[in-house]
Amino acid sequence: MTTAPAHRLSVAPMMDWTDRHCRVLHRTLSGRALLYTEMLTTGAVLHGDRDRLLAFNPVEHPVALQLGGSEPSELAEAARIGEAEGYDEINLNVGCPSDRVQSGRFGACLMREPELVAECMAAMGAAVQVPVTVKCRIGVDDQDPEQSLFTLVDLCAQAGVSTFVVHARKAWLKGLSPKENRDIPPLDYPLVWRLKSERPELTIVINGGIGSLDEAEQHLGRVDGVMLGRAAYHTPDLLGQVDARVFGEDRRVSAFEAVEAYRPYIARELASGTHLAAMTRHMLGLFHGVPGARAWRRILTVEGVKAGAGLEVIDQALAAVAGTREAA
Numbered sequence: 001m002t003t004a005p006a007h008r009l010s011v012a013p014m015m016d017w018t019d020r021h022c023r024v025l026h027r028t029l030s031g032r033a034l035l036y037t038e039m040l041t042t043g044a045v046l047h048g049d050r051d052r053l054l055a056f057n058p059v060e061h062p063v064a065l066q067l068g069g070s071e072p073s074e075l076a077e078a079a080r081i082g083e084a085e086g087y088d089e090i091n092l093n094v095g096c097p098s099d100r101v102q103s104g105r106f107g108a109c110l111m112r113e114p115e116l117v118a119e120c121m122a123a124m125g126a127a128v129q130v131p132v133t134v135k136c137r138i139g140v141d142d143q144d145p146e147q148s149l150f151t152l153v154d155l156c157a158q159a160g161v162s163t164f165v166v167h168a169r170k171a172w173l174k175g176l177s178p179k180e181n182r183d184i185p186p187l188d189y190p191l192v193w194r195l196k197s198e199r200p201e202l203t204i205v206i207n208g209g210i211g212s213l214d215e216a217e218q219h220l221g222r223v224d225g226v227m228l229g230r231a232a233y234h235t236p237d238l239l240g241q242v243d244a245r246v247f248g249e250d251r252r253v254s255a256f257e258a259v260e261a262y263r264p265y266i267a268r269e270l271a272s273g274t275h276l277a278a279m280t281r282h283m284l285g286l287f288h289g290v291p292g293a294r295a296w297r298r299i300l301t302v303e304g305v306k307a308g309a310g311l312e313v314i315d316q317a318l319a320a321v322a323g324t325r326e327a328a
Contacts, residue, residue: 006034006062006088007163007205009216009246011239012229013039013066013091013135021269022282023060026232028261029239032247035063039093041106042069045078054085057265064089066135068096068106070116072123083128090124092117094136094152097171097181108171111140111148118155125160135165135207138191140173145191153195153202163203165227166192182230193222213238213245220246234285255286259318267311276309292321 011018011026013036023035037056044053045067056063065082067090069075079090094117096107110117117134124132134156139148153164169185176184187209196204205225210216216226232239240253253261266279280300287293299317303309 006032007203007225008032008220009242010034010064010165010205010225010227011036011232012207012227013037013064013093014229014233015039015096017233017282020056020060021274021279022233023063024057024265025258025262025279025282026236026239027059028258029236029253030242031251032243032249033239034089035060036091037063037065037087039066039068039096040078042067042071042074042078045081046074050081050085054082056086058086059265061086062088064091064133066091066093068093070106070110070113070120072120075120076123076127079124079128079132083130087130089131089133090128091133091135091165092120092124094134095167095171096178097137097140097173097176098178108137108140109173111137111143111152111171114148114152114155117152118159121156121161122159131163132161133163133165134161135167137167137169137171138188139170141170143170145170145188149191149195150198153199157199157202162201163205164195165205165207165225166195168192168206168208189219196223213241217245233282235288236282237286237288255290256318258286259283259314263311263314266314270310275305276313277304280304280314287321290321292323295320 011033015038018036018038026035040053065087067075067078082090093107094110121132121134136152138145168187168189171181172185189206192204192206203224205227206219206223207227207229210219210226210228211231219226237255240258243249243251269279270276284297284300287296296317299313299320303313
């Protein structure tokens with residue numbers, strides 16, 4: 001299968017989670033996975049604090065900027081800004097089901113307006129040289145997923161889009177919360193597999209409910225890429241196996257090695273005024289399933305939020321894990 005290699009394994013854009021600190025941590029674990037920002041609205045990009053919103057560390061490459069919006073000219077300008085900031089890809093969110101997103105006429109509700117999505121993608125594609133991609137659901141509410149998904153993809157493909165990330169669930173915009181929309185609508189992986197088999201020229205990435213690299217590898221036999229969400233965030237240690245298992249490199253990173261690699265970044269950020277907890281909150285699941293994991297989480301959570309907390313908190317938490325391992 002032909003695909004931009006990074007798309008073989010990516011980490012989903014997740015609001016309040018995949019900030020710049022999280023992405024640097026994930027990069028210590030995998031040098032190859034494609035990382036995504038949290039969704040940024042066009043309004044935020046065009047009128048907000050760009051230095052704060054769009055800043056990222058060069059080590060994060062390859063990294064994609066996800067935008068939310070539905071006005072072609074605004075999306076084009078936001079895409080230009082993202083490209084100028086150095087992002088490797090610009091992605092449009094056509095999948096987020098939150099009320100705030102719907103009121104702004106973007107996210108999953110755009111599944112009902114595939115022509116507008118295609119117009120937006122054409123405008124973005126004409127504005128930048130980097131790839132523009134779509135992240136969507138298979139449909140919303142009472143739509144027929146076969147019709148809604150294929151219509152959206154075909155129209156966007158005509159507009160020049162070649163890569164689609166498909167969350168293999170409908171979004172129910174009425175009656176379910178955003179959290180419930182991540183779990184309750186049934187998954188339809190075969191529909192996404194069929195999309196790839198019937199549109200072989202497109203790069204199709206599957207997303208939704210994929211909890212392990214074993215599952216990811218099974219999907220990679222049918223589609224071009226897998227996007228991991230909560231599994232990558234809550235158990236980031238699995239990313240340490242990605243370069244070897246998914247990209248065929250001789251590189252495996254342990255949780256201990258990731259912490260060691262993350263330390264210089266933490267030290268620099270502490271020196272510039274960032275609170276320790278802003279970074280350690282993304283590390284809580286690093287030792288998931290390992291003896292001492294509870295002590296690791298407790299120390300980081302309790303001590304990490306205190307005023308003046310520094311690297312000694314991480315050392316204390318690591319010592320608790322190491323001590324538990326030795327005792328075991």
